[in-house]
Amino acid sequence: MSRPLLAVSGLTKRYRRGGKSIAAVDDVSFDIEPGETLALAGPSGSGKSTIARLLLRLIESDAGRIEFEGGDFLSLSGAALRARRARLQMVFQDPLAAFNPRATVARVLDDPLRIHGIATRSERPRRIAALLDRVGLSADLAGRAIHEISGGQRQRIAIARAIATKPSLIVLDEAVSALDVSVRRQILQLLLDLQREERIAYLFISHDLGVISAIAHRVVILDAGRVAESGNARAVIGAPQSTIGKALVTAAPKLNRTSTQGAADRQ
Amino acid sequence: MNPLRRFLRAPEAIAGAIILVALFAIALSASLFFPGDPQAIAGPALLPPFQDWSLPLGTDRLGRDVLAELFHGARTSLVVGLAAAAAAIAVGAIVGTLAGFTGGLVDEVLMRITDAFQTVPSFLLALAFVSVVGPSLGVVVAAIALGAWTGPARVARAEVLSIRERDFVAGARVIGMHPLEIAFREVLPNALPPVLALSSVIVAAAILTEAALSFLGLGDPNRMTWGGMIAEGRAVLRAAPFLSIIPGVALVLTVLGVYLAGEGVVETTAVRRSLS
Numbered sequence: 001m002s003r004p005l006l007a008v009s010g011l012t013k014r015y016r017r018g019g020k021s022i023a024a025v026d027d028v029s030f031d032i033e034p035g036e037t038l039a040l041a042g043p044s045g046s047g048k049s050t051i052a053r054l055l056l057r058l059i060e061s062d063a064g065r066i067e068f069e070g071g072d073f074l075s076l077s078g079a080a081l082r083a084r085r086a087r088l089q090m091v092f093q094d095p096l097a098a099f100n101p102r103a104t105v106a107r108v109l110d111d112p113l114r115i116h117g118i119a120t121r122s123e124r125p126r127r128i129a130a131l132l133d134r135v136g137l138s139a140d141l142a143g144r145a146i147h148e149i150s151g152g153q154r155q156r157i158a159i160a161r162a163i164a165t166k167p168s169l170i171v172l173d174e175a176v177s178a179l180d181v182s183v184r185r186q187i188l189q190l191l192l193d194l195q196r197e198e199r200i201a202y203l204f205i206s207h208d209l210g211v212i213s214a215i216a217h218r219v220v221i222l223d224a225g226r227v228a229e230s231g232n233a234r235a236v237i238g239a240p241q242s243t244i245g246k247a248l249v250t251a252a253p254k255l256n257r258t259s260t261q262g263a264a265d266r267q
Numbered sequence: 268m269n270p271l272r273r274f275l276r277a278p279e280a281i282a283g284a285i286i287l288v289a290l291f292a293i294a295l296s297a298s299l300f301f302p303g304d305p306q307a308i309a310g311p312a313l314l315p316p317f318q319d320w321s322l323p324l325g326t327d328r329l330g331r332d333v334l335a336e337l338f339h340g341a342r343t344s345l346v347v348g349l350a351a352a353a354a355a356i357a358v359g360a361i362v363g364t365l366a367g368f369t370g371g372l373v374d375e376v377l378m379r380i381t382d383a384f385q386t387v388p389s390f391l392l393a394l395a396f397v398s399v400v401g402p403s404l405g406v407v408v409a410a411i412a413l414g415a416w417t418g419p420a421r422v423a424r425a426e427v428l429s430i431r432e433r434d435f436v437a438g439a440r441v442i443g444m445h446p447l448e449i450a451f452r453e454v455l456p457n458a459l460p461p462v463l464a465l466s467s468v469i470v471a472a473a474i475l476t477e478a479a480l481s482f483l484g485l486g487d488p489n490r491m492t493w494g495g496m497i498a499e500g501r502a503v504l505r506a507a508p509f510l511s512i513i514p515g516v517a518l519v520l521t522v523l524g525v526y527l528a529g530e531g532v533v534e535t536t537a538v539r540r541s542l543s
Contacts, residue, residue, distance in 0.1 A: 053437075056437075058437050082443040082445065083443065085441060085443040086443060089441060089442075090437075090438070092434045092437070094434060097433060099435050099438065100435045100439075101435070112443070115444055116443060164442075165443075
C-alpha cells in the first residue's frame with residue numbers, strides 16, 4: 001500500500017477556560033489516501049472545525065503529528081510553509097465571509113496564481129477565465145465584486161480559488177451547509193467531478209449525514225474532541241456502533257431528506 | 268439613495284462644504300489676485316477696512332495689505348492642516364495595523380510608545396519640536412502630526428483586532444499570502460473607514476495648532492499665517508482691533524467649515540454602512 005496523502009496522529013488542542021484546561025481536540029488520528037474523501041462528522045462543539053484549522057496551520061496544535069505528502073507539515077514555517085500551502089487548500093462555510101469584502105472575483109483568483117508564481121501577469125486573465133469555466137461560471141463574472149454575486153456563485157469562486165494552485169487535498173469546512181438545497185446539490189456534483197478528473201482528496205467536514213453518505217468514502221465520527229468511531233461511510237451511517245453515531249443517524253432523516261435523495265439519484 | 272444627495276440634504280454639511288470650497292478658492296487664487304509679496308508695504312499704515320477700495324480690508328502696522336495677507340494665510344492654514352492630518356492618519360494607521368495584526372511583543376512595544384506620546388500634551392510636543400528643530404513649513408507639519416497620530420493608531424488597532432479574526436484573513440493565509448501583504452492589503456483597507464472619520468477633527472485641530480504656533484512666533488517666518496497676523500495685531504489691539512478680529516474670524520470659520528463638512532461625510536457614510 002502506498003503512503004497516505006495525509007497522516008494525522010495524536011492531534012491535540014487544548015483551550016484554557018476559567019483556569020481549567022479543556023481539550024477541544026483530544027488525541028485524534030486519521031489518514032487520507034490520494035483522491036479519497038474522508039468525512040468528519042459530529043455534533044457542534046465536537047472539534048470538527050478546530051481540526052480543519054489545525055490542519056491548515058491557522059492555529060497551532062499542542063501535541064501530535066501531521067504528515068502531508070510524506071513530509072512533516074508541522075515543522076514548516078515562514079516561506080516554506082507558505083509555498084507548501086499551494087498543495088493543501090480550504091473552502092470555508094460562509095462564502096461571503098471568506099473573501100475580502102472589497103475584492104472582485106478576478107482579484108480573488110489572481111492572488112493564488114500570483115503568490116505561487118503559477119502564471120505570469122499577462123497569462124493570468126486567461127487562467128482566471130479557465131478557472132471560472134472549470135467551476136461552471138461565465139468568464140464575464142471576473143469583473144464583478146464579490147458582494148454582487150449569489151451565494152452559490154461565491155462558493156464556486158471559493159472552489160476555483162482552492163483548485164487554482166492544483167492542490168492534492170482540499171479541506172471543506174461545512175462548505176455546503178450555508179447553501180440552499182438545490183445549490184447544494186450542484187456544488188456537491190461539482191466537487192465529485194473535480195475529484196474524478198484531478199484526483200483531489202477531500203476532508204469533508206459536516207454535521208449532515210445525508211450529504212456525507214452522498215460524497216464520502218470513509219467517515220470519522222467525533223464526540224467531544226475524540227474519535228467515537230470510523231470506517232466506511234455507508235457502513236457506519238447504516239449501522240453506527242457508538243452512542244453519538246446512533247444519535248446523529250436518528251436525527252438525520254428528519255432534517256436532511258432532500259440531500260439523501262441527492263445521494264440516491266447518483267447511485 | 269446616492270450618498271452625495273444624502274450629504275446635500277443636511278444643511279450643516281452644505282454650510283461646511285460651502286466654507287471649504289470658498290477657502291480652497293481663496294487659497295488657490297491667492298497668487299492670482301495678489302501676485303506680489305504679501306509682506307510688502309502696500310499703503311499707509313493702520314488704514315481701517317472699507318476706506319480705500321484698493322485696500323478693502325485696510326492695512327496693518329507696517330502698511331501691508333490685510334486682504335492679501337488673509338489670502339496667503341489661507342494657503343498656509345490649508346497646507347499645514349491637510350498635510351499634518353494626512354501624515355498623522357498614515358502613521359497612525361500603519362502603527363495601529365502592525366500592532367493589532369502582529370500582536371504579542373510588537374503590539375506591547377508599539378502601544379506603550381503610543382501611550383507615551385498620548386500622555387504629553389500635543390501642543391507642548393509641537394512647541395518643543397519646533398523650538399529645537401527650527402521653524403519651517405515641513406517642521407511645523409511634522410510637529411503637529413507628532414501629537415496627532417495616536418488617535419488614529421488606537422482606532423486602527425481596535426478595528427484590526429476584530430478584522431484579523433475574520434474568515435477572509437484565514438483565507439488569505441491559506442492561499443499562502445505573506446503576512447505583511449495580508450496586513451496592508453487585506454486588513455488595513457477594511458479598517459480605514461472609522462480612522463478616516465477622525466480626519467475632520469484632526470484637520471481642524473492641526474489648523475488651530477498651526478495658528479497657535481505662529482502666534483507664538485514659531486511659524487515659518489517666510490510665510491503669511493493667520494496666527495502670525497493675530498500676533499502682529501495684538502500690539503495695537505485697542506487702536507486697530509480689526510487687525511486681530513479679521514484673521515480670528517477667518518480661523519473660526521475655517522475650523523467650523525472643516526468640522527461641519529467632515530461630520531456630514533461621516534454621517535452619510537455611517538448611514539450607508541449600517542444599511543449594507
